[in-house]
Amino acid sequence: MAEYQAQNKAKLISDVRRRFEAEYVTDKSDKYDPRDVERLQQDDNWVESYLCWRHNVVDETLKMLDESFQWRKEMSVNDLTEASIPRWLLEIGGIYLHGYDKEGNKLFWIRVKYHIKDQKTILDKKKLIAFWLERYAKRENGKPVTVMFDLSETGINSIDMDFVRFIINCFKVYYPKYLSKMVIFDMPWIMNAAFKIVKSWLGPEAVSLLKFTSKNDVQDYVSVEYLPLHMGGTDPFKYSYPPLVDDDFQTPLCENGPIASEDEASSKEDIESDGKETLETISNEEQTALVKKVNIIEPTFKAEENEKVDSKMKAFKKPLSVFKGPLLHISPAEELYFGSTEPEEKKALITLTNVTKNIVAFKVRTTAPEKYRVKPSNSSCDPGASVDIVVSPHGGLTVSAQDRFLIMAAEMEQSSGTGPAELTQFWKEVPRNKVMEHRLRCHTVESIKPTTLTLKHHAFNMSDKTSEDLYLQLNRLLESNRKLEDQVQHCIWFQQWLLSLTVVSLAFVISLFYLLYS
Secondary structure, eight states: OHHHHHHHHHHHHHHHHHHHIIIIITTOGGGSOHHHHHHHHHOHHHHHHHHHHTTTOHHHHHHHHHHHHHHHHHTTGGGOOGGGSOHHHHHHTSEEEEEEOTTSOEEEEEEGGGOOOOTTTHHHHHHHHHHHHHHHHHHHSSOOEEEEEEOTTOOGGGOOHHHHHHHHHIIIIISTTOEEEEEEESOOGGGHHHHHHHHHHHOHHHHTTEEEEOTTTGGGTSOGGGSOGGGTOOOOOOOOOSSOOOOSOBOOBTOOOSHHHHHHHHHHHHHHHHHHHHHHHHHHHHHHHHHHHHTOSOHHHHHHHHHHHHHHHHHHHSOOOOEEOSSEEEESSSEEEEESSOGGGSOEEEEEEEOSSSOEEEEEEESOTTTEEEESSEEEEOTTOEEEEEEEESTTOOOOTTOEEEEEEEEOOTTOOOSHHHHHHHHHHSOGGGOEEEEEEEEEEOOOSOHHHHHIIIIIOOTTOOHHHHHHHHHHHHHHHHHHHHHHHHHHHHHHHHHHHHHHHHHHHHHHHHHHHO
């Protein structure tokens, strides 16, 4: 079934490319930007996004491509840069990308109170929307955004239906599949009629993506850490320019510094882990006698469960998908999976493989630098070699679906050194267009450890409890259970007595009635 679907998708993509070239591009090439036409022939995901939005109907897809490509040329989308936008528009902070919703989608903020209807500036505002969307599309390649229409403190002067319609068309025609949902916050009653018109523009399928919210329910879609104070959130972010808002990726904790410090950290970890193992070994000897005494877990059953867990852990740890980039193959391709409870399950593994003939420098950045330890986070990979990167939450912090990791890679010259100082200087000098970037999302899965083993680790591996203390606690627990059983028995006896009394009373009443009326 999957193979058939893949073949059908490939056929549809091929048909779209062939027909668009024959029916739209021939003799009309000046209508479109040649870079868009070339990308259409090379980027399967781009073609598929248009097909999906038009339910795989090729004729409708072609019309959509024609409209989209003409708009892209008219707006010079491929050439839009920071310099294309008036500085005052960037400074005001009415439109920007920042934060994530609960599903891990990027938030595209539109602060309506900063928009005043003005025909002289409307084109520049449209270009600003296109600039941010195109910038995001080139980075994320198909991952949707959640539009945050913040209508707080807005008045009649902010209502601009032409601008709203442009935003709607961006997601309906120009950037299909990029809209996750549109969260409308604190809409004034005066705008009710306006948004009825907006619904008609969206169409019946997209209307379900509109989410009207207030301070009481906006947290259903966005957690407080990414909501500003006026929405009931705790996000301390305050927009400022320059530079452009780019809160996506920062340096994680424990980025590689001098090799000595890394070795010292490793040694410290090893000493701590050795100490834990020693304590566990001592306590395990005491626990063995205790377990036999209370007969909680049979040894043979434990061995079987341990084997199952080991095999599951191996499968869990092994990255199966691979992103094949021009410099590095990266596994996993899209998501890092973290366990939710057990410490050994919380670590995730990223494997980098150098597919070039030169040394490749790499570094790892994250959207939540305070949460994670990444080792190594700034290093190099020899030609044909592989490097394993271990990612683990720091200090027991919780992994979130909003968290992202960015892997940056660039080829180094053969004469370049690969020490910390050389790598620092290399990243300062390497041109941006020479850097390969790949992004990974985070995903949390439930613990795969069986309940019996969880009991063993959490109930028994307690350094501040002796085996006698545990034994006394178990005895108290058993005594409590016995008392509870006695209480239940008393309740049952009382219910039986009450039932018997009821039956006798009923018999007496019937007999009395019979004597009186016979």
